[in-house]
Amino acid sequence: MGMINIGKIRIEDPLILAPMAGTTTLAFRSICHEMGSSYQPTELVSARSIMYSGIDKSMCYLMIDREKEGLSCIQLFGSDPKDFEYAIGKICEDPRLKDVDIIDINMGCPVPKVVKTGAGSALMREPKLAEEIIKASVKVCDSYGKELTVKTRIGYEDEDKDNGKAEDFIKMLSQSGAKLIAVHGRTRNQMYHGQADIKALARMRKACDGIPFIANGDIKDFNSGRNMLEVTGADGLMIGRAAQGNPWIFEELAGVFENKEKEAAKVTFEDRKKMLLRELELTIRYKDENIAVREMRPSMMAYIKGMPGAASLKVKLCSALTYEEVKDLLWTT
Ligand SMILES: Cc1cc2nc3c(=O)[nH]c(=O)nc-3n(C[C@H](O)[C@H](O)[C@H](O)COP(=O)(O)O)c2cc1C
Numbered sequence: 272m273g274m275i276n277i278g279k280i281r282i283e284d285p286l287i288l289a290p291m292a293g294t295t296t297l298a299f300r301s302i303c304h305e306m307g308s309s310y311q312p313t314e315l316v317s318a319r320s321i322m323y324s325g326i327d328k329s330m331c332y333l334m335i336d337r338e339k340e341g342l343s344c345i346q347l348f349g350s351d352p353k354d355f356e357y358a359i360g361k362i363c364e365d366p367r368l369k370d371v372d373i374i375d376i377n378m379g380c381p382v383p384k385v386v387k388t389g390a391g392s393a394l395m396r397e398p399k400l401a402e403e404i405i406k407a408s409v410k411v412c413d414s415y416g417k418e419l420t421v422k423t424r425i426g427y428e429d430e431d432k433d434n435g436k437a438e439d440f441i442k443m444l445s446q447s448g449a450k451l452i453a454v455h456g457r458t459r460n461q462m463y464h465g466q467a468d469i470k471a472l473a474r475m476r477k478a479c480d481g482i483p484f485i486a487n488g489d490i491k492d493f494n495s496g497r498n499m500l501e502v503t504g505a506d507g508l509m510i511g512r513a514a515q516g517n518p519w520i521f522e523e524l525a526g527v528f529e530n531k532e533k534e535a536a537k538v539t540f541e542d543r544k545k546m547l548l549r550e551l552e553l554t555i556r557y558k559d560e561n562i563a564v565r566e567m568r569p570s571m572m573a574y575i576k577g578m579p580g581a582a583s584l585k586v587k588l589c590s591a592l593t594y595e596e597v598k599d600l601l602w603t604t
Pocket residue numbers: 289290291292293294313314315346377379380422455487488489490509510511512513
């Protein structure tokens with residue numbers, strides 16, 4: 272059995288849904304939690320935007336519901352310790368968000384819009400600043416009884432993973448007060464191309480000093496999850512794209528820590544259509560129906576992928592605006 276402590280939070284068999292902008296909405300996070308995900312960070316939210324534009328502007332991304340998603344985790348990005356101090360304080364004081372359990376700091380986002388502000392994976396090139404950010408954030412988290420975690424990559428440049436730079440970075444993070452590190456097995460320069468480097472993740476795992484290490488990248492079924500655990504020695508797994516349109520991945524991985532593959536019921540196209548509607552129904556509880564349907568488009572595409580008639584269904588779903596329209600299309604196309 273896998274058991275980790277994120278500060279005072281104890282988790283058995285940690286399977287974590289990876290944060291994904293546009294996908295990991297409260298509705299999708301709740302569904303993945305029902306399927307066995309231990310916790311699910313929100314997508315990245317700008318600490319600076321909370322500081323300068325107020326918290327309400329980001330509330331649609333920050334929304335949490337401990338009843339539905341179990342532990343709650345908000346992911347922030349930024350490049351100034353002061354922004355993080357302010358944003359974390361603001362979150363912990365807000366009546367809608369104060370029950371948050373974990374604040375996660377993004378040090379891995381490769382998108383130019385984020386990197387050029389010195390945030391996301393750019394922080395891997397500024398270890399001193401990254402350390403200041405962690406220390407400042409941990410201090411605020413401690414004062415509110417929250418845990419601070421970090422998500423990063425195996426380096427910025429491709430050489431970093433082999434020249435010891437990435438290991439030094441991981442070691443620094445683990446010694447700066449963070450309570451868990453999740454690492455995506457690609458460098459920033461790889462973006463999402465190529466294969467996740469599992470051997471590099473194994474080296475990062477060794478560099479991680481005394482806190483749980485979560486491995487991420489290309490886990491798509493029981494065997495790849497098992498291989499990731501065996502090769503890296505990670506304490507837990509984080510699953511991203513394989514969960515899109517397929518929250519059942521968490522059921523499939525349920526026995527991965529004991530190496531006991533459970534006999535999973537085959538997921539039919541009918542099941543996927545029903546799950547799509549369920550996610551839409553949940554999304555509509557939090558948002559205006561038209562907005563919910565539009566925002567769920569990427570998720571809808573993931574659910575219908577591979578179905579007979581998916582190409583024409585995709586086009587029709589993209590012009591649907593109501594729950595009933597989506598439902599009719601799913602059962603008539
Ligand atoms: C559409 C999309 C959006 C993402 N958004 C975020 C994000 O907001 N924060 C973050 O830390 N990582 C983000 N990621 C990276 C994932 O969390 C994960 O590290 C990456 O997809 C590799 O894992 P996988 O192979 O299991 O998908 C995103 C990935 C995708 C595909």
